[in-house]
Amino acid sequence: MAERNNMTALEAAEFLKAHDGYLILTHVRPDGDTIGCAAGLCRALRQAGKEAYVLENPEATSLFTPYLEGLLSPQGYEPDTVVAVDMAARGLFPENAKQYLEGVDLTIDHHPSQEFYAQNTCLDAGRAACGELMYDIVQLLGGITPEIGEALYVAVSTDCGCFVYSNTTPATHRVAAQLMETGFDPYPVNRRHFRTKSFKRLKIEGMLAAGMELRDNGQTALVFLTLDMLREVGAEERDIDDISAFVGQVEGVKNGITLRELRPGECKLSLRTDPGDLNASAVCALLGGGGHAAAAGATIEGTMMEARQAVLEAMETVRKG
Amino acid sequence: MAERNNMTALEAAEFLKAHDGYLILTHVRPDGDTIGCAAGLCRALRQAGKEAYVLENPEATSLFTPYLEGLLSPQGYEPDTVVAVDMAARGLFPENAKQYLEGVDLTIDHHPSQEFYAQNTCLDAGRAACGELMYDIVQLLGGITPEIGEALYVAVSTDCGCFVYSNTTPATHRVAAQLMETGFDPYPVNRRHFRTKSFKRLKIEGMLAAGMELRDNGQTALVFLTLDMLREVGAEERDIDDISAFVGQVEGVKNGITLRELRPGECKLSLRTDPGDLNASAVCALLGGGGHAAAAGATIEGTMMEARQAVLEAMETVRKG
Numbered sequence: 001m002a003e004r005n006n007m008t009a010l011e012a013a014e015f016l017k018a019h020d021g022y023l024i025l026t027h028v029r030p031d032g033d034t035i036g037c038a039a040g041l042c043r044a045l046r047q048a049g050k051e052a053y054v055l056e057n058p059e060a061t062s063l064f065t066p067y068l069e070g071l072l073s074p075q076g077y078e079p080d081t082v083v084a085v086d087m088a089a090r091g092l093f094p095e096n097a098k099q100y101l102e103g104v105d106l107t108i109d110h111h112p113s114q115e116f117y118a119q120n121t122c123l124d125a126g127r128a129a130c131g132e133l134m135y136d137i138v139q140l141l142g143g144i145t146p147e148i149g150e151a152l153y154v155a156v157s158t159d160c161g162c163f164v165y166s167n168t169t170p171a172t173h174r175v176a177a178q179l180m181e182t183g184f185d186p187y188p189v190n191r192r193h194f195r196t197k198s199f200k201r202l203k204i205e206g207m208l209a210a211g212m213e214l215r216d217n218g219q220t221a222l223v224f225l226t227l228d229m230l231r232e233v234g235a236e237e238r239d240i241d242d243i244s245a246f247v248g249q250v251e252g253v254k255n256g257i258t259l260r261e262l263r264p265g266e267c268k269l270s271l272r273t274d275p276g277d278l279n280a281s282a283v284c285a286l287l288g289g290g291g292h293a294a295a296a297g298a299t300i301e302g303t304m305m306e307a308r309q310a311v312l313e314a315m316e317t318v319r320k321g
Numbered sequence: 322m323a324e325r326n327n328m329t330a331l332e333a334a335e336f337l338k339a340h341d342g343y344l345i346l347t348h349v350r351p352d353g354d355t356i357g358c359a360a361g362l363c364r365a366l367r368q369a370g371k372e373a374y375v376l377e378n379p380e381a382t383s384l385f386t387p388y389l390e391g392l393l394s395p396q397g398y399e400p401d402t403v404v405a406v407d408m409a410a411r412g413l414f415p416e417n418a419k420q421y422l423e424g425v426d427l428t429i430d431h432h433p434s435q436e437f438y439a440q441n442t443c444l445d446a447g448r449a450a451c452g453e454l455m456y457d458i459v460q461l462l463g464g465i466t467p468e469i470g471e472a473l474y475v476a477v478s479t480d481c482g483c484f485v486y487s488n489t490t491p492a493t494h495r496v497a498a499q500l501m502e503t504g505f506d507p508y509p510v511n512r513r514h515f516r517t518k519s520f521k522r523l524k525i526e527g528m529l530a531a532g533m534e535l536r537d538n539g540q541t542a543l544v545f546l547t548l549d550m551l552r553e554v555g556a557e558e559r560d561i562d563d564i565s566a567f568v569g570q571v572e573g574v575k576n577g578i579t580l581r582e583l584r585p586g587e588c589k590l591s592l593r594t595d596p597g598d599l600n601a602s603a604v605c606a607l608l609g610g611g612g613h614a615a616a617a618g619a620t621i622e623g624t625m626m627e628a629r630q631a632v633l634e635a636m637e638t639v640r641k642g
Contacts, residue, residue: 163484163497164515166508170498176484177491177498187487194485198572199535199542206527214520221520251519 007106009133012122013140015106016045021080022052023073025100027092030057032158032193034086035064037108037134040151041085042071044138047145053077057094061238063192067151081105086130086155089115108134128167131155132175149182154189162194200239204229208246214253219277220315221253224304225260244270244297254278255315259307262299267307269298279318286314328427330454333443334461336427337366342401343373344394346421348413351378353479353514355407356385358429358455361472362406363392365459368466374398378415382559384513388472402426407451407476410436429455449488452476453496470503475510483515521560525550529567535574540598541636542574545625546581565591565618575599576636580628583620588628590619600639607635 007015022045026034038054045052053073060068073079084104087093088111093101104118110133112125124133131152138144138152156175160168163176180186197205208223215222225243233239240260247256254274259267273280275293284290287310289298300307328336343366347355359375366373374394381389394400405425408414409432414422425439431454433446445454452473459465459473477496481489484497501507518526529544536543546564554560561581568577575595580588590608593616594601601617608631610619621628 157484163478164511168501168507168511170501173494173498173501177494180489180491180494186489190485190489195570196572197570199533199539202526202530202533202571205523206530209523209527210531212520212523218520249516249518250523251517 006116007120007122009122009124009136010140012106012108012120013137015120016050016083016137016141017048019081019105020050021078022050023077023079023082023100024052024054025082025084025087025093025097025104026054026057026060027084027087028059028094030060030064031086032064033129033131033155035060035067036151036153036155036158037085037130039067039071040131040134040138040148040155041083041108043145043148043151044141047143047148048141053079055097058096059094063238064154067154083108084118085134086110088113090117108137126169128165128169128172129156129159131159132172135175135179144179144182146182146184149179150184150186150189153179153184153186154193157190158193162190198239200233200235203233204235204240204243205246207233208243212247212250214250215312216255218250218252220255220257221247221250222257222259222308222311223247224308225258226304227261227264244272248272257308257311259300259304259311261304265301265303267300267302267304269300269307269311271296271298271311278315282318283311283314286317287311327437328441328443330443330445330457331461333427333429333441333458336441337371337404337458337462338369340402340426341371342399343371344398344400344403344421345373345375346403346405346408346414346418346425347375347378347381348405348408349378349380349415351381351385352407353385354450354452354476356381356388357472357474357476357479358406358451360388360392361452361455361459361469361476362404362429364466364469364472365462368464368469369462374400376418379417380415385475388475404429405439406455407431409434411438429458447490449486449490449493450477450480452480453493456496456500465500465503467503467505470500471505471507471510474500474505474507475514478511479514483511519560521554521556524554525556525561525564526567528554529564533568533571535571536633537576539571539573541576541578542568542571543578543580543629543632544568545629546579547625548582548584565593569593578629578632580621580625580632582625586622586624588621588623588625590621590628590632592617592619592632599636603639604632604635607638608632 024038026038042052042054054071056072082100082104084107106120107118108122110127110130114123127133207229213222244258254277256272258270271280272295279293280296281291284296284298287298345359347359363373363375375392377393403421403425405428427441428439429443431448431451435444448454456473528550534543565579575598577593579591592601596614600614602612605617605619608619
């Protein structure tokens with residue numbers, strides 16, 4: 001087992017200066033933070049005169065692949081130094097990265113759940129995004145070009161919902177300010193990631209709104225995502241990413257219930273609650289699921305209407321305590 | 322006519338320290354910037370030992386009125402010093418503020434179109450929000466409490482769409498960081514202003530999505546907002562605020578057309594374009610309207626389908642040059 005060697009940003013930068021022949025790994029279901037950190041670090045290492053590549057991530061969507069253009073490792077590349085970014089756990093290695101499971105030289109991360117699987121780890125769990133920490137490290141490697149600035153801005157801004165989520169700190173804003181000063185144009189980036197939805201996504205959201213059920217004087221809202229709706233729109237998985245957040249935006253709603261039909265007779269429940277009002281995890285535990293106090297889920301056998309009944313009853317049971 | 326005396330933030334702070342008996346004015350159709358600045362300045366003046374009130378703004382919606390609680394001027398209050406915030410022009414005075422049109426002692430603003438109607442003006446047109454400038458001024462008045470921080474955060478964040486719009490600068494992020502450090506909880510504020518929609522708004526958006534027409538390989542999108550739709554949902558004006566931005570979020574769309582039925586036989590066109598591709602102002606000029614290169618509008622006589630035809634033809638005409 002690798003020793004738990006937690007490096008500071010300065011030590012991580014010294015490590016990166018002292019080695020060469022880099023391959024950078026990103027996690028499964030890649031998001032802006034892992035991709036942005038990989039792209040930013042790869043460019044910064046090259047800027048510092050190193051050989052550096054990012055391992056292709058087969059799950060990366062077209063939203064993020066442009067940031068990796070020109071950075072992917074060629075067939076048969078044999079790295080000397082393997083760096084994992086924003087990867088908390090062994091279970092987050094994509095299939096093609098599993099050969100490096102025991103060979104990661106440095107992990108740079110911000111998750112409190114970090115498993116310390118690597119030879120060296122630079123962890124700062126106080127950061128909203130791994131990109132915040134990466135900025136500190138990359139700054140120590142030399143000048144930050146606009147392309148590096150853009151990649152790290154993508155990392156930081158996407159992981160805090162563009163400075164809206166509760167993980168956003170003053171430090172997050174200060175890093176954003178410094179990244180903007182590297183000279184890239186943030187507006188197209190913001191538009192791309194925060195003001196754009198697919199036509200199919202909008203159609204699905206419209207259907208959810210049309211069929212939304214409000215209860216308890218508007219404090220509880222239910223939406224129903226059926227296989228028929230997905231079929232009618234021709235929606236793919238990317239079109240319904242994080243769809244369980246949709247119901248939570250309704251003014252006045254404390255408890256948002258999303259029921260998604262997985263196959264006829266099986267539903268996925270996602271429950272978002274105001275945890276002061278109702279513990280989502282306790283409700284979902286009654287249905288064989290689990291999660292956090294404010295966001296939990298369960299898989300329910302039965303039709304959508306049976307699942308609806310089951311959730312409402314479980315909520316009632318937890319309320320009565 | 323008032324002389325064009327443009328004060329620095331320091332001079333404005335000195336002015337505020339030297340006077341007393343304040344009444345603060347906000348503009349018509351009040352937004353987060355004017356309300357947040359008024360609330361923040363009023364609290365800061367009181368903190369500095371001054372008598373200060375905000376003049377009630379009859380158009381302020383429930384989204385913003387909570388920030389003014391306890392700050393509104395009592396019936397018959399006779400101010401010694403009148404300050405207007407975020408108010409660029411004489412035409413932006415609410416009805417009950419018009420008695421002060423010639424009596425504003427100080428205007429604090431960030432609009433390049435500032436008319437210099439006041440005795441003294443502190444204008445910084447380089448700021449994304451008046452709240453950014455207000456932060457500089459209020460800091461010079463003394464300690465910033467969490468309540469002042471929250472009010473100015475509302476001002477700054479709402480005027481830049483929560484750091485998404487192209488007016489956002491590194492300075493905007495730095496002010497946000499400093500305001501967060503005053504100690505208020507930014508999450509409920511962010512949720513309230515950036516992650517909440519009325520149920521009726523969601524229903525209307527759903528209807529727009531369901532009826533959306535895509536043309537030119539998805540580069541042009543049209544949505545139709547009819548009187549019947551508004552009636553069916555029972556939507557009020559607040560539910561369709563800035564609805565013409567809706568169509569612009571569709572992935573791949575360069576030209577977003579919103580047609581709103583004003584009354585049978587009359588439609589309002591809102592056109593948002595990628596100005597490199599098509600000049601919205603030129604298109605709307607052909608229809609008797611006008612605006613900017615990226616956002617313009619016109620009122621069109623005829624049915625919705627006739628208006629649709631007229632817009633598409635005007636776009637074609639401008640394209641052919």
